[in-house]
Amino acid sequence: MAVPTAILDLARPARRIAVLTGAGMSAESGVPTFRDAQTGLWENFDAASLATPEAWNEDAALVWAWYQWRVGLVRRVQPNAGHLALSEWGRNADLQITTQNVDDLHERAGSTVLAHLHGSLFSPRCTDCGLDAEVAEPPEQPIARLDPPTCQNCSGIVRPGVVWFGEMLPEQPWEAATASLREADLLLVVGTSGVVYPAAGLPSLARRHGVPVVEINPDDTDLSDQVDEVWRTTAAVGLPDLVSELQ
Ligand code: APR
Numbered sequence: 001m002a003v004p005t006a007i008l009d010l011a012r013p014a015r016r017i018a019v020l021t022g023a024g025m026s027a028e029s030g031v032p033t034f035r036d037a038q039t040g041l042w043e044n045f046d047a048a049s050l051a052t053p054e055a056w057n058e059d060a061a062l063v064w065a066w067y068q069w070r071v072g073l074v075r076r077v078q079p080n081a082g083h084l085a086l087s088e089w090g091r092n093a094d095l096q097i098t099t100q101n102v103d104d105l106h107e108r109a110g111s112t113v114l115a116h117l118h119g120s121l122f123s124p125r126c127t128d129c130g131l132d133a134e135v136a137e138p139p140e141q142p143i144a145r146l147d148p149p150t151c152q153n154c155s156g157i158v159r160p161g162v163v164w165f166g167e168m169l170p171e172q173p174w175e176a177a178t179a180s181l182r183e184a185d186l187l188l189v190v191g192t193s194g195v196v197y198p199a200a201g202l203p204s205l206a207r208r209h210g211v212p213v214v215e216i217n218p219d220d221t222d223l224s225d226q227v228d229e230v231w232r233t234t235a236a237v238g239l240p241d242l243v244s245e246l247q
């Protein structure tokens with residue numbers, strides 16, 4: 001797909017590129033986005049209501065089973081052509097990735113992620129002492145309830161290492177993300193609906209610092225009006241074309 005000229009004109013001279021990715025980045029790998037309907041065992045559950053401290057306090061076994069199902073799902077899929085294109089671009093340019101995704105597909109494509117704003121499926125920790133726990137093996141079959149493991153150090157309950165709705169973002173990734181945007185020559189926003197704050201405020205923060213912002217998304221989003229250029233394409237189609245034009 002031809003890359004819009006206005007986007008090439010912004011990307012070609014950019015020495016430092018910041019990228020902000022959301023669930024759409026991994027959609028073509030087969031990871032459902034948050035606003036997609038859930039399937040199978042989880043079709044009657046709303047992702048946004050499972051990803052809360054309230055859900056955990058009410059029924060930790062339900063929430064743990066859902067996260068372990070997602071661990072299994074992510075392990076079975078592969079990075080897509082969009083993840084691979086960003087990894088290739090990062091080998092030839094100063095490119096820093098901030099993601100809202102809790103999967104590890106950027107890393108498996110060969111990128112180093114500067115900031116996982118919403119944590120990771122692969123960093124469970126103790127609810128009591130905060131110690132990192134080992135990633136538990138997901139069950140082979142989907143299961144509706146699964147008791148979370150206990151901490152090896154203090155016997156506290158282990159929770160997913162993700163940021164739930166209503167929780168604070170971890171400070172260090174947030175600081176790293178905002179610093180990277182402020183210093184960038186271009187911010188590329190890929191596959192996010194721009195409805196969940198504070199991450200959704202990053203594109204406007206970049207613009208306040210004079211950094212041009214390009215959105216790559218097949219659909220209109222809450223950010224579309226605030227960016228300099230939009231490209232209505234998908235991550236796995238648009239990014240490889242953009243990166244090959246820049247080589
Ligand atoms: N390529 C690019 N973008 C895509 C693709 C694709 N193949 N498929 C879908 N999209 C876009 C959709 O148009 C939508 O704008 O990806 C976006 C996905 O939006 P959300 O599901 O809202 O995901 P995200 O923006 O990452 O959600 C933010 O909310 O639920 C919480 O913590 C969770 O990190 C998540 C946060």
